[in-house]
Structure formats: structure tokens, C-alpha cells
Amino acid sequence: MKETVSVVLLGTGHMGTGIGRLVLEKQGLELVGAVGRRKERAGKDLGEILGLGKNLNIRLSADLDDVVKQRRPDVVIQCTGSRVTDVYPEIQTALCYGANVISIAEEMSYPSYGSPELAEKMHALAVKHGATVLGTGINPGFILDYLIITLTGVCMTVDTITASRINDLSPYGPSVLQTQGVGLTPEEFKRRVREGSVKGHFGFPESISMIARSLGWKIDRIEQSRKPIVSKVRRQTPVVTIEPGHVAGCEHVAIGYIGDKPAVTLIHPQQVHPHLEDVQTGDHIRIRGIPDINFSNSPEIPGGIGTIALAVNMIPHVINASPGLVTMADLPAPAALLEDIRNRIGKERKR
Amino acid sequence: MKETVSVVLLGTGHMGTGIGRLVLEKQGLELVGAVGRRKERAGKDLGEILGLGKNLNIRLSADLDDVVKQRRPDVVIQCTGSRVTDVYPEIQTALCYGANVISIAEEMSYPSYGSPELAEKMHALAVKHGATVLGTGINPGFILDYLIITLTGVCMTVDTITASRINDLSPYGPSVLQTQGVGLTPEEFKRRVREGSVKGHFGFPESISMIARSLGWKIDRIEQSRKPIVSKVRRQTPVVTIEPGHVAGCEHVAIGYIGDKPAVTLIHPQQVHPHLEDVQTGDHIRIRGIPDINFSNSPEIPGGIGTIALAVNMIPHVINASPGLVTMADLPAPAALLEDIRNRIGKERKR
Numbered sequence: 001m002k003e004t005v006s007v008v009l010l011g012t013g014h015m016g017t018g019i020g021r022l023v024l025e026k027q028g029l030e031l032v033g034a035v036g037r038r039k040e041r042a043g044k045d046l047g048e049i050l051g052l053g054k055n056l057n058i059r060l061s062a063d064l065d066d067v068v069k070q071r072r073p074d075v076v077i078q079c080t081g082s083r084v085t086d087v088y089p090e091i092q093t094a095l096c097y098g099a100n101v102i103s104i105a106e107e108m109s110y111p112s113y114g115s116p117e118l119a120e121k122m123h124a125l126a127v128k129h130g131a132t133v134l135g136t137g138i139n140p141g142f143i144l145d146y147l148i149i150t151l152t153g154v155c156m157t158v159d160t161i162t163a164s165r166i167n168d169l170s171p172y173g174p175s176v177l178q179t180q181g182v183g184l185t186p187e188e189f190k191r192r193v194r195e196g197s198v199k200g201h202f203g204f205p206e207s208i209s210m211i212a213r214s215l216g217w218k219i220d221r222i223e224q225s226r227k228p229i230v231s232k233v234r235r236q237t238p239v240v241t242i243e244p245g246h247v248a249g250c251e252h253v254a255i256g257y258i259g260d261k262p263a264v265t266l267i268h269p270q271q272v273h274p275h276l277e278d279v280q281t282g283d284h285i286r287i288r289g290i291p292d293i294n295f296s297n298s299p300e301i302p303g304g305i306g307t308i309a310l311a312v313n314m315i316p317h318v319i320n321a322s323p324g325l326v327t328m329a330d331l332p333a334p335a336a337l338l339e340d341i342r343n344r345i346g347k348e349r350k351r
Numbered sequence: 352m353k354e355t356v357s358v359v360l361l362g363t364g365h366m367g368t369g370i371g372r373l374v375l376e377k378q379g380l381e382l383v384g385a386v387g388r389r390k391e392r393a394g395k396d397l398g399e400i401l402g403l404g405k406n407l408n409i410r411l412s413a414d415l416d417d418v419v420k421q422r423r424p425d426v427v428i429q430c431t432g433s434r435v436t437d438v439y440p441e442i443q444t445a446l447c448y449g450a451n452v453i454s455i456a457e458e459m460s461y462p463s464y465g466s467p468e469l470a471e472k473m474h475a476l477a478v479k480h481g482a483t484v485l486g487t488g489i490n491p492g493f494i495l496d497y498l499i500i501t502l503t504g505v506c507m508t509v510d511t512i513t514a515s516r517i518n519d520l521s522p523y524g525p526s527v528l529q530t531q532g533v534g535l536t537p538e539e540f541k542r543r544v545r546e547g548s549v550k551g552h553f554g555f556p557e558s559i560s561m562i563a564r565s566l567g568w569k570i571d572r573i574e575q576s577r578k579p580i581v582s583k584v585r586r587q588t589p590v591v592t593i594e595p596g597h598v599a600g601c602e603h604v605a606i607g608y609i610g611d612k613p614a615v616t617l618i619h620p621q622q623v624h625p626h627l628e629d630v631q632t633g634d635h636i637r638i639r640g641i642p643d644i645n646f647s648n649s650p651e652i653p654g655g656i657g658t659i660a661l662a663v664n665m666i667p668h669v670i671n672a673s674p675g676l677v678t679m680a681d682l683p684a685p686a687a688l689l690e691d692i693r694n695r696i697g698k699e700r701k702r
Contacts, residue, residue: 022507142504147501149684150498150684150686152685152687153493153660153686154493154652154657155687156376156656156660156687214686215687215688215690216688216689216695217690289687291656291657293648294648295646295647296646297647305507305641305642309504309507309641310505312507313504314504328684329684332682333497333500333680333684334501334504335501335504335680336503336506336508337567338509338567339566
């Protein structure tokens, strides 16, 4: 029997712990280390942090370099940040020990858009050490980019792409709700958008760039707008109460233009309890071309579950890939991993 | 500037001529030869056969070996049959000259299901001559297999898959309508199903096998049924008139079982003028797992256009792939080819 595929978990927040639990469920995958930054958790057993009610004999470390040097994992799964500039140092550390990296950092879905120099450095480092780096996640990484690209595969030509992801923010905690401006007055929302503390969705320019590269379009400019979704009714979650006239979420829109033509329009209204105003959640992709395509999936694919699943399901593809920095569009189709992962690993296994 | 990517068209029926016209529209692609079996067309210029109103200075040949030997194309696109046993000799010829092959033969979407020995031979021959062989098409090849696989990529686990493609046969000619039993009495339909002359859809076992391999399922058996769609109203196309009580099409269903559980159920009712009985055409994928997925695309992606587009859009992926026999699930996401194909071809270009 082949060796198990060893994983180090980097980040133990909501996504990291979900990924950790899923890794434990999959045959042939083995958690061999965990790194977290919260001081109060240092030295705790990962089993406790994952809420398993048993120990895994893996102590949470704050030192990625030490963990990767000791354990030499096949893969590091990174769930620590959104920005390439923030997550790059950790990726560099993992690559230097030849570990493959799967990152759910939004900007890592297409890092050469915002950080072309760091992307080049990552690619060179990955090639040098025989490892592969992939950014993935539900969005960016799948719904508003990868799935659109895949659907254009049946098109002779494409004129415009319009896609929306209408989702429910109710399960999220205060930090996510703050970046969406939930609970603010419309005026305060607009002020914070200008200041930059209400951010909306991360990853639109990355999604548009991934689509454009896959189709061969040159996007001349990307325009983004963030508008308040003003509630007509009272909406309440465990962490916020929204009175009528206040903000229930953020409608974030990004448009990629070719000349004056809006070639790619991505629409992502995120709010708490959309059903209270009869808003049906879902993922919708409309392609105008030959042929037209009208895709709908309702309710939306849940973001947390989808991101956790993709991070784990992509492990065999990343291990089998040629060394370097890759995007979802460079690898074979993602697929639910329902068998022993060792059956999926090619002969020339990378470490 | 790099050399153009050269294509030989093998088969000049409805699909072959559509692919030929699309190849001519794409930058960097060059048609360098055409092979057809119909004697009355021998020696005619391909421009006439494609209905272009001008000559292309490519004479239709009946001798694939000669055309491939003379032209040494990068790719042969094969549109000549449905069965692996029928199309294998041509694929062998193309591979022996190092040409990559894209086949729209339904069974070529997953040839190791029905013809494991020929699949092995093709793979060995492709590796030996540094070429890649791919089977593609709208279905099998995309809707009821590749797209399902891709959507499971966001699933932590999958329990069952049920998918249907409800389409309109009205544009098709007499040979397709005969294999679907259109115009027969229900009794005659059932008799011809038993005899094997009413066949329904080609490729269900291939689609189920591709899904199972991608997910890691072991399918114990595949059961298929073909039922007449009996019309309540008069339906008419240029080639057939169906009186009430007669057959408007074939509802072909295939189920892949794991033990006694129907793990994959694929439903493909094909009929002329479904709108006359308020049947809405479309592609539907329902996955039960974590999470559930409810995908719909309506109307259905047209089969002819989709197959033509995929055959051309996959050219760069096939040229860039490692030598051997591959399936859609082994290659990067298909994408509409909207730029000069030479921008897509990697440095180590295969001939």
C-alpha cells in the first residue's frame, strides 16, 4: 500500500477547522500538523480545536516553519487570510520545504491580477522545489469564474457573460457582517464604502481575470460598485438586528469592459435573511453567444461547505500537477473525493 | 509568429461540416485536409462541401492514410461513427503519424468501458507516437457526465446523482429519428427495441463509468430502459408526421447501481416538438449529498452546436496534454476559444 497523503492545516478558524474535520473523514489522507496564530490555543490538541471530543496527538503550533520542517507534508492547506501580500510569506515557507499548497485566500484564485511580482516569485519557488500552488474556494474559485469558463466550452462564440450569486449571510459572524455593512444606516454604509471599511466581496477582479485569460479576452478596465441593500422589514440574527430602513447587506457588482462593452458582469448581493423580502437565493449564469446559456442553481451552493469541499477535493489534482503556480482553470475538473486518495495519486508523486 | 495549428477533418456529415466551418473561423487554426467516404463527393473542393461559395484548394479524399502522411496535421477531428470498434482503425492510422485525435464518436468519451482492449492499444500507440486521443461531444462528453463531475467538486460527500436532458429532436434527419423510433406505433417501437434497431441514446454506460471513475465509485451494474413517448397530439417535421397515439420519441433511462442503490440515474427523453405537449426542454442535474445541488439550464444546450464547439475548443488542451488516451475529466476545463490558438499552445508542442 502506498504511503498516506499527509496534510498540515494552516489556520484553525471556521474554514480551517471544517477542512480539518473533512480531511479526517477521507481515506488515505492524514493530518500530521496544525498551525494557528491565536496565542490562547498554542499547545492545545487539534482534536479539541476541531471539537472531536478526543485527542489527535497533534499539538497546535504557532511556527509553520518548524511544523513543515519536521513533518514534511505532501500538502499545506492555508486558511489564514484573503490577500496575496498577507499569505505570501507562509506560502514561501511551505514551498521551500517542497510542500504543495492549497490556499483559500480569495486573491490566490488568480494572484497574478493584483500581485504579479509575488505570483512570479511563487511560481519560480514552486518550480524550484517541485511543488504546486493552487488557490481555490467557492467564490472566487468556482461559481463566478470556473463554472462560467466550463460552460463556455460548449459555445462557438461568446458575446457577453452576466452572472449572479444571491446568498444568505445569516450564518456569519460579526467580522463578515461588518465588511458587508450589515446593520448600518444607508448613509454610514456609503461613508464606509468610501473609507474602505465596507468592502463587499473579495475576488471580483480575480474572477474576471481568470475568465478573460481562459477565453482569450483582453479586459480594458474593471469597474466595481457597492450599494446598500436597505431592508423594508426587521431582520435579526444572533449577532445583529436590522431595523427597517437600515442595511441588510451589500450588493457588490463588478463589470469587466472590452472597450465600451460590458463583457463580463458579476453581481453578488449578500444579505441576512433574504427570504424575509421574498428574495430567492441562487447561482445564475447567463451567457449570450452561440448558443445562449441560462444556468440556474437554487438555493445557492453554500459558501462554507463548498470552499471546504473544494480545498480537500483538489488535493489529488494538486499533487499530480506539474510544479508551479496554477489556477483552477489549469487543472482537471474538480470531483468529490469518495475513495481512498491513494488510488488517485500518479506514479511520479511529488512530495 | 508560431506555426498555425493544422487540422484534418475526418468525416463531412452534419457534424463534420459544422466543425470544418468553425475551424475556419478561429485564428491560428488551419484546415489542411479532409477525408470523406461518400464516393459522389470524392475530389470535390472542401469549400463546396462546407457550403462556403468559394474554393479552399483542399480536395476531399477517401484515403486517410494518404492525407495524414502528406499533411502531417497537428490534429485529426473524427466525425465518422459512434462505436469504438468502428472508429478504431482510423484513430490508429492518425496516431501512427503522430497526429493528435479528437473524436466525437459517443463511445470514445470513455472507450475503456466497452472496448478495454482497444482502449489499451490506443493508449499505447498514442504514447509511442507522442500524441493524445480525446473523445468529446455534448452528450456523452459534457452534460450528463463532465458537468456532473464538476459540480460534485463542491460536495463533501455525494449520496445519489439524478440528471436529465430533455431535448427536441425536430431538427434531425431520418436516420436519427429512426434510431429513436419516431413515428412508430408503440407496439412496433417495443418490438424494435427488443430487436435492437431502436437504440435511443448512445453513451449512457460511458457517462456512468466516467462519473464513477472521477468520484471513486464502484458501479456493480448498469440497467437501461427505452420507453416510447406516445403523442397525444399530431406532430410534424419535414421528415415525419406523428399521429396521436403514435411515438414522438424515446425516453431512455440508465441507472448505475452500487449494490441495490441507484447511485447514478440518467434520463434522456428525446422527442420531436416537445412544446406541443407543454414539455419544457432543458438540462437538469440533481445531486443529493452535502450539499444538495439543483442545477437547471433551460432550454437545453443544443446538441449539434455544443458538440461542434467542444470539438474545436478542446484542441489546445489536447495539443498541450501528455501523450496517451484521455477523457474530458483528465484535461483542464473546456473554454470558448476566442483568441488566436497559438497563444494557448505550450512550449513543448506535440506534433
